Amino acid sequence: MDRVRIAVVGAGVMGLSTAVCISKLVPRCSITVISDKFTPETTSDVAAGMLIPPTYPDTPLHKQKQWFKETFDHLFAIANSTEAEDAGVLLVSGWQIFRSIPAEEVPFWADVVLGFRKMTKDELKKFPQHVFGQAFTTLKCEGPVYLPWLEKRVKGSGGLILTQRIEDLWELHPSFDIVVNCSGLGSRQLAGDAKIFPVRGQVLKVQAPWLKHFIRDGSGLTYIYPGISNVTLGGTRQKGDWNLSPDAEISKDIFSRCCVLEPSLRGACDIREKVGLRPSRSGVRLEKELLVRDGRRLPVVHHYGHGSGGIATHWGTALEAARLVSECAQALRTPAPKSKL
Amino acid sequence: MRVVVIGAGVIGLSTALCIHECYRPVLQSLDVKVYADRFTPLTSTDVAAGLWQPYISDPSHPQEALWNQQTFNYLLSHINSPNAANMGLALVSGYNLFREAVPDPYWKDIVLGFRKLTPRELDNFPDYSYGWFNTSLILEGRRYLQWLTERLTERGVKFFLRKVESFEEVARGGADVIINCTGVWAGALQPDPLLQPGRGQIIKVDAPWIKHFIITHDPERGIYKSPYIIPGIQAVTLGGIFQLGNWSETNNIQDHNTIWEGCCRLEPTLKDAEIVGEWTGFRPARPQVRLEREQLHFGSSNTEVIHNYGHGGYGLTIHWGCALEVAKLFGEVLEERNLLKMPPSHL
Numbered sequence: 001m002d003r004v005r006i007a008v009v010g011a012g013v014m015g016l017s018t019a020v021c022i023s024k025l026v027p028r029c030s031i032t033v034i035s036d037k038f039t040p041e042t043t044s045d046v047a048a049g050m051l052i053p054p055t056y057p058d059t060p061l062h063k064q065k066q067w068f069k070e071t072f073d074h075l076f077a078i079a080n081s082t083e084a085e086d087a088g089v090l091l092v093s094g095w096q097i098f099r100s101i102p103a104e105e106v107p108f109w110a111d112v113v114l115g116f117r118k119m120t121k122d123e124l125k126k127f128p129q130h131v132f133g134q135a136f137t138t139l140k141c142e143g144p145v146y147l148p149w150l151e152k153r154v155k156g157s158g159g160l161i162l163t164q165r166i167e168d169l170w171e172l173h174p175s176f177d178i179v180v181n182c183s184g185l186g187s188r189q190l191a192g193d194a195k196i197f198p199v200r201g202q203v204l205k206v207q208a209p210w211l212k213h214f215i216r217d218g219s220g221l222t223y224i225y226p227g228i229s230n231v232t233l234g235g236t237r238q239k240g241d242w243n244l245s246p247d248a249e250i251s252k253d254i255f256s257r258c259c260v261l262e263p264s265l266r267g268a269c270d271i272r273e274k275v276g277l278r279p280s281r282s283g284v285r286l287e288k289e290l291l292v293r294d295g296r297r298l299p300v301v302h303h304y305g306h307g308s309g310g311i312a313t314h315w316g317t318a319l320e321a322a323r324l325v326s327e328c329a330q331a332l333r334t335p336a337p338k339s340k341l
Numbered sequence: 342m343r344v345v346v347i348g349a350g351v352i353g354l355s356t357a358l359c360i361h362e363c364y365r366p367v368l369q370s371l372d373v374k375v376y377a378d379r380f381t382p383l384t385s386t387d388v389a390a391g392l393w394q395p396y397i398s399d400p401s402h403p404q405e406a407l408w409n410q411q412t413f414n415y416l417l418s419h420i421n422s423p424n425a426a427n428m429g430l431a432l433v434s435g436y437n438l439f440r441e442a443v444p445d446p447y448w449k450d451i452v453l454g455f456r457k458l459t460p461r462e463l464d465n466f467p468d469y470s471y472g473w474f475n476t477s478l479i480l481e482g483r484r485y486l487q488w489l490t491e492r493l494t495e496r497g498v499k500f501f502l503r504k505v506e507s508f509e510e511v512a513r514g515g516a517d518v519i520i521n522c523t524g525v526w527a528g529a530l531q532p533d534p535l536l537q538p539g540r541g542q543i544i545k546v547d548a549p550w551i552k553h554f555i556i557t558h559d560p561e562r563g564i565y566k567s568p569y570i571i572p573g574i575q576a577v578t579l580g581g582i583f584q585l586g587n588w589s590e591t592n593n594i595q596d597h598n599t600i601w602e603g604c605c606r607l608e609p610t611l612k613d614a615e616i617v618g619e620w621t622g623f624r625p626a627r628p629q630v631r632l633e634r635e636q637l638h639f640g641s642s643n644t645e646v647i648h649n650y651g652h653g654g655y656g657l658t659i660h661w662g663c664a665l666e667v668a669k670l671f672g673e674v675l676e677e678r679n680l681l682k683m684p685p686s687h688l
Contacts, residue, residue: 080465084610090550093434093476114462115474123453123476126421126432135454137434137462137474210431210574212552213476228550264431266423 004029004329007172009190010182011035011161013044013143013314014303014321016150018180021315021322023157026329032176033154036165039147043184044310046203046276048225048232049088049141050214051075052096053109053312058283061108067316069112074315075139088145090228093137094214095119097130097261102218105132113138127261130217138214141311142227166190169291169300178328179300180321184279187304193285196305198277200241202250204233204258206268215261220308222257224265231268233258237308239280246273281305286317288324299328342370342680344671345511347530348522349377349500350384351482351660352649354489356520359664360671361496368680375493376511378504381486385524386656388543388622390571390578391429391485392554393478393658396564397437397446402629408662410451415661416478429484431574434476435554436462438469443558445473452477466607469557477554480657481573505530508637512644518674519646520667525625527650533631536651539624540587541565542596544604545576546614555607557581565624565654568603576617579604583654585626592619627651632663634670645674 004026008019011033019031039045053068055061079089097119110116119133127133151161166172169190172179187193208231216223225232233254251273259265285305291298303321306313346357357373365371381387393416395409419425420432436458449455453476463472490500505511508530511519523530525538551572559567565583572578581603582596597619605611627650635646649667652659675681 080609082609082612085548085550085613090552092552115456115459117454117456120454208426209549210426210479212431212433212572226552263421263423264425267426 005176006031006178007176008033008180008182009166011038012042013310014182016147017314017318018182018303018321019154019159020150021318022325025322026326031159032162034162034164040144043276044143046274047143047311049143049311050225051139051312054309056283065108067313068109070316071313072112075141079139087149088142090140091137092140092214095133095135096216096218097127097133098218099130101132140227173296173298177332178325180325181300181302182304184304185277196279196281197240198242199280200238200277202236202246202275204251204254205230205272207270208265208268224258224262244275246275278308279305280307284317286320301325342368343516344373344518345516346375346520346522347505348524349375349380350386350524351656353522355660356522356649356664356667357498358489358492359668363668373498375500376503376505382483385622386482386486388620389482389657391479391481391657392571395448395655395658399447406447408659411662412659413451428488429481431479432476433479433554436472436474438466438472438557440469442471508646509639512639521646521648524650525623536627537585538588539626540584541624542582542592542621543578543580544600544616545578545618546616548577548614551577568607570604570608590621592621624654625651626653632666
């Protein structure tokens with residue numbers, strides 16, 4: 001087989017970064033990214049993009065750390081290069097604070113971020129309701145800028161971008177030899193995966209350019225993430241809620257919780273509401289599957305289910321997905337062993 | 342009791358406010374006026390990047406260390422106020438970079454979270470091998486001066502656009518106490534060979550992805566002669582010029598190039614940043630701040646002058662501590678003249 005035709009379903013951060021990784025790893029292939037939604041309408045566009053990873057109960061910890069480190073290193077290099085502004089990547093320092101001493105004072109990712117340490121008593125004075133905190137420097141990777149930058153890279157390496165809603169992965173057969181499923185929540189339908197469910201997140205994007213630090217409550221419910229052109233205030237974690245319309249009461253509540261942590265936010269203006277559904281799963285699904293139907297075969301690489309840790313782990317999981325695609329391509333190129341009969 | 346403050350930069354306005362806050366409650370006759378020939382946005386304060394950070398070396402006058410600390414604590418106490426941004430005040434963290442190991446600065450416990458840089462952090466700055474990380478404050482000159490002006494106006498303090506030619510002229514105009522906050526131009530009112538302009542030039546750029554200050558140090562060249570990048574509320578200040586004795590108020594192309602090349606080398610992400618302005622200002626450089634009383638005699642009356650000038654490149658950093666000290670000296674004047682019925686609550 002000469003040119004392996006690869007379809008990547010989904011154009012969020014997973015679809016686009018996987019397409020880029022595949023273009024670097026798999027020789028002689030053509031890549032088409034197919035999605036019904038593109039930036040700025042994907043889940044990745046709503047995410048603040050802070051590199052503070054969650055913990056997936058069903059994924060081995062060493063893997064999570066590897067994915068996070070690979071993503072951090074990849075984005076750190078961009079943040080320090082002339083591409084930083086075009087890619088939407090920046091370094092931010094700040095604090096994660098707790099109302100009671102957490103069971104885990106030093107998380108698994110502490111030595112991946114920069115300068116991780118416990119907050120001093122003087123630093124904690126800024127947060128009278130909190131008794132413990134961690135200070136560190138990490139990265140922010142902003143969907144609305146990063147995704148177009150990735151799209152340029154996909155096209156630059158000869159990839160195609162198609163707007164189309166896929167209802168069934170078999171639609172891609174026989175036009176494509178390998179399918180990479182980066183459809184996030186769409187996998188409920190496309191992969192028949194009942195284990196993936198939305199965790200609704202509502203956020204506010206405001207103008208408060210004097211804020212230079214992130215502040216995150218250890219519960220993950222309240223956070224302030226300053227970015228390039230706005231500050232993200234959050235949030236909510238509503239399991240099983242599919243509602244994409246912002247709720248005014250929730251917005252008021254988010255604003256008020258954030259003002260407790262950062263009173264100067266009262267001066268914030270140009271407040272916009274956004275909602276995203278985190279594609280949540282107890283572990284990231286990153287594996288090959290051979291679909292078979294009526295004698296037809298369709299190799300699929302699944303790459304979805306990152307929940308709230310998508311941006312934080314995307315490059316590491318995309319590299320792994322690309323390796324799995326490479327294996328599929330190798331298998332397709334290796335002639336089948338002749339039967340002995 | 343008529344007080345005239347000469348100078349409307351951060352020193353003049355903060356001193357006026359401090360005196361008014363301390364003594365107006367106990368001295369009904371207190372009348373404070375501000376005379377200046379330059380108001381914001383034309384003062385030296387307006388050109389300053391506004392980062393709270395004293396010089397690296399110990400001050401020649403130990404009192405300055407205390408005044409710096411008082412200023413930091415005073416500003417920090419406002420950080421959780423909803424008005425912080427209105428004052429031009431914000432927390433900011435960042436890097437001080439050196440080519441070799443240096444002792445910790447005396448202010449390491451004043452700022453928050455002071456620590457050394459880790460090797461990975463230093464990888465980001467290939468020209469430097471040692472450094473510090475800490476959280477400090479930004480106090481943007483222009484916004485702060487506007488805020489001070491509002492507070493003073495609320496209190497009935499009046500401002501006059503006047504070029505003062507002599508202390509005598511102000512004394513004969515009826516001033517009982519003159520607070521001399523004339524900054525780099527103090528020599529025009531009374532010669533001071535210790536005071537010199539420390540000319541600085543800065544470029545302001547639009548680079549909102551920069552959230553940290555980065556200050557490099559080159560002990561051979563001296564303070565402020567090495568590139569620095571300081572994010573403000575809306576724009577990022579790029580600098581690295583300090584020319585003692587240079588009174589040229591126009592922007593210089595060589596200085597522009599020095600700043601631009603130095604800062605882009607330090608922070609490559611600046612390459613495409615849009616320049617939104619370029620300014621020149623004179624740091625009122627002096628071996629130490631002149632903060633003292635002087636009695637002048639014009640005709641039959643004695644006029645008290647309290648000098649408060651010569652704050653170099655650390656005016657915003659030290660301003661409130663100096664204002665408090667001037668207020669204390671002013672209190673002594675009032676006591677000597679039997680004007681104080683009871684001690685003021687602030688001291």
